[in-house]
Amino acid sequence: MEPSTTTLDSPRALVGGRRICQPVLMHDHDHDDHHGHSHGQEPASDIALRVKSLESLLVEKGLVDPAALDAIVDFYEHKVGPRNGARVVAKAWSDPDYRTRLLADATAAIGELGYTGGQGEHMIAVENTASIHNLVVCTLCSCYPWPVLGLPPAWYKSSAYRSRAVIDPRGVLAEFGTVLDADTEVRVWDSTAEIRYLVIPERPADTAGMDEAQLGALVTRNGMIGTARL
Amino acid sequence: MNGVHDMGGQHGLGVVIPEAEGSAFHAVWEARAHALVIAAPTRGNIDAGRHQREKIPGASYLTMTYYERWFEALCQMLFAGGFVSADELATGNANPGAAKATPRLNAVDVPIAMAWQGSYLRESVAEPAFAVGDRVRAKMMNPIGHTRLPRYARGRTGVVENCHGSHVFPDSHAHGGGEDPCALYTVRFTTRELWGPDASPRDTVSLDLWEPYLERA
Numbered sequence: 001m002e003p004s005t006t007t008l009d010s011p012r013a014l015v016g017g018r019r020i021c022q023p024v025l026m027h028d029h030d031h032d033d034h035h036g037h038s039h040g041q042e043p044a045s046d047i048a049l050r051v052k053s054l055e056s057l058l059v060e061k062g063l064v065d066p067a068a069l070d071a072i073v074d075f076y077e078h079k080v081g082p083r084n085g086a087r088v089v090a091k092a093w094s095d096p097d098y099r100t101r102l103l104a105d106a107t108a109a110i111g112e113l114g115y116t117g118g119q120g121e122h123m124i125a126v127e128n129t130a131s132i133h134n135l136v137v138c139t140l141c142s143c144y145p146w147p148v149l150g151l152p153p154a155w156y157k158s159s160a161y162r163s164r165a166v167i168d169p170r171g172v173l174a175e176f177g178t179v180l181d182a183d184t185e186v187r188v189w190d191s192t193a194e195i196r197y198l199v200i201p202e203r204p205a206d207t208a209g210m211d212e213a214q215l216g217a218l219v220t221r222n223g224m225i226g227t228a229r230l
Numbered sequence: 231m232n233g234v235h236d237m238g239g240q241h242g243l244g245v246v247i248p249e250a251e252g253s254a255f256h257a258v259w260e261a262r263a264h265a266l267v268i269a270a271p272t273r274g275n276i277d278a279g280r281h282q283r284e285k286i287p288g289a290s291y292l293t294m295t296y297y298e299r300w301f302e303a304l305c306q307m308l309f310a311g312g313f314v315s316a317d318e319l320a321t322g323n324a325n326p327g328a329a330k331a332t333p334r335l336n337a338v339d340v341p342i343a344m345a346w347q348g349s350y351l352r353e354s355v356a357e358p359a360f361a362v363g364d365r366v367r368a369k370m371m372n373p374i375g376h377t378r379l380p381r382y383a384r385g386r387t388g389v390v391e392n393c394h395g396s397h398v399f400p401d402s403h404a405h406g407g408g409e410d411p412c413a414l415y416t417v418r419f420t421t422r423e424l425w426g427p428d429a430s431p432r433d434t435v436s437l438d439l440w441e442p443y444l445e446r447a
Contacts, residue, residue: 021305021319024285047298048259053322054305055262060323062330063313064269067337072265075344076254107347116347122394139238139380141280142296151254151264157296159243166382166435167239167425175246186433190238192378193397193414193438194276194350221251 020053081150084115085198086219088148090212092125093203103127106198110148120147120196126189127200128229133184134199135173135226137165138191145196149224156225166190176227199226231374232381234288239382239425260297267300269335272307277404281376282307352411354396359413359441364390366417367447368439376404379443383435387447388419391436399440413441 058064088110092099102109106123110116123145126134138144139162144152155161164172169186173179180186189197201223207215222228237243255261267273282303283291291299308314318325335343360366370385371377378400394414402410418436421429 019320020322021302021309023309023316023319024306047301048257051259051263051266051301054301055266057314057318057322057324058266058270058308061314061318061328062332063271063308064266065333065336068269068333068335068340069262069265071337071340072268072344073255073261075340076264077261079344081254082251111347117345118348121348121350124392139382140235140378141283153249153251154256154296155246155249158246159237159240159292160246163237163240163243164246165238167421167429169433170430172246176248182430182432184432186430187418188433188435190380190435190437192380193394193400193440195394195414195416195438222248227248 020050020057076146076151080115080117080146080148082148082219082221082224083216084113084150085145085148085221085224086216087113087212088115088125088198089200089219089224090216092200093207093215094212099200102200110198115147117147119143120145122193122195123148123198124195125198125200126187128202128226130202131184132187133173133180133226133229134187134189134197135165135169136189136191136197136199137162139163139166140190140192143191143194143196145198148198149221153221173227176222178228199224201228201230204230231284231376232372233284234291235284236381238380263297263301263304267304269333270304270308271313271331271334272304272311273334275403277376277398277400278406279303279307280400281404284376350398351394352396352398352409354413355411356413358393358415360390360393360415360444360446362390362393365447366390366415366444368417368437368443369445371443373401375401377401377443379439380437382424383419383437383439386419386423388417388423388437390415391418392416394438397440399442401440401442415439415441415444417444 059066092102098109102125106125110123128134142152142157144156166188169188170180191197204218218230220228223230283299286299286302305319309319315325365387367387368379368383392415396411397414399410399412402408416436417439418434421433421435422431424435
């Protein structure tokens with residue numbers, strides 16, 4: 001518990017109360033059904049209301065600053081996203097020295113562009129070639145390189161993708177319209193530690209005269225996860 | 231733990247439904263839940279958070295969305311940490327006379343906190359047992375606690391393709407056992423080794439695995 005010097009004296013945040021969650025007690029750990037127990041209480045309300053109720057409760061108790069929540073949401077909606085990664089890729093395509101640095105130490109090379117923070121602590125860039133195609137997954141949860149790609153799309157977090165990307169990568173790729181010939185080597189990277197992988201797609205043909213901004217516009221999020229070729 | 235979260239290789243979990251690049255969140259509540267997890271006083275141990283989500287009963291886990299799992303795990307950690315009581319979670323109201331805390335993360339500090347470049351690399355306490363090119367086997371093990379060795383790799387043999395130094399060991403860190411840094415390797419397995427002779431002859435799957443998961447092959 002946080003140390004405190006004051007006492008809550010605000011009125012009850014929610015008239016009538018609203019159940020947020022049924023805590024699992026230690027002796028319940030082996031039970032498989034705590035979500036279904038009524039314990040004589042109202043069932044939990046829908047998720048949007050429960051989140052709102054928890055936020056109210058934590059704000060009332062002084063455990064979170066609502067303005068900090070606003071700032072965090074703003075950060076993930078506006079400051080990170082796949083355009084960051086696209087800039088990394090376009091620079092690697094345009095600047096051979098940068099490409100060399102990126103392949104040698106992706107964390108530092110990405111940091112050069114100002115992209116740092118949680119879920120980007122240890123970056124590795126893997127490069128697609130005419131004969132090698134890379135695909136990134138996290139089978140155990142949904143690890144994803146937030147500073148360069150933002151938050152993952154729903155499909156990346158889905159049971160379908162997490163289960164199939166390692167056993168049937170070519171089938172998954174085909175569902176994205178990416179059909180690889182049998183001679184191409186598929187390298188799947190299962191993000192089981194704090195290493196995060198960024199796929200450097202092959203530079204499309206007929207882009208010789210383009211600058212970094214024009215190239216960056218060609219780079220897609222799926223291309224940097226590996227479910228698409230550009 | 232051998233939970234349903236360990237999904238690699240399972241069949242019957244649906245088809246992948248692609249989605250256009252768009253907003254980070256699909257609903258306002260998802261954004262608030264994400265921010266609550268980052269700002270809450272339970273922040274700071276990524277392994278404990280992952281394990282809390284893994285402990286969601288399997289039948290529920292599979293029907294919950296990603297952020298529903300985040301929210302459920304957050305509630306459980308707030309309760310286990312003594313930050314909220316069962317009554318408070320039942321009613322949504324702070325207990326009368328409950329202590330008023332000071333938020334650990336203020337809005338003004340958010341930009342610095344979000345860009346802060348942490349590291350899971352630690353000073354090595356021992357020479358790594360394996361080197362790039364070594365053949366290693368993922369141990370057959372079934373710990374009931376947190377682990378990052380998926381079932382589909384256990385007992386399989388691969389080749390060390392990268393050594394990353396000593397990283398915080400999740401199997402200890404998730405359970406309050408300290409960081410216990412251990413050598414971390416990227417190990418490449420052929421898909422035929424993992425899935426049998428029907429798998430593509432060219433393809434590989436690489437996993438990042440700590441030394442206690444591995445033995446020389």
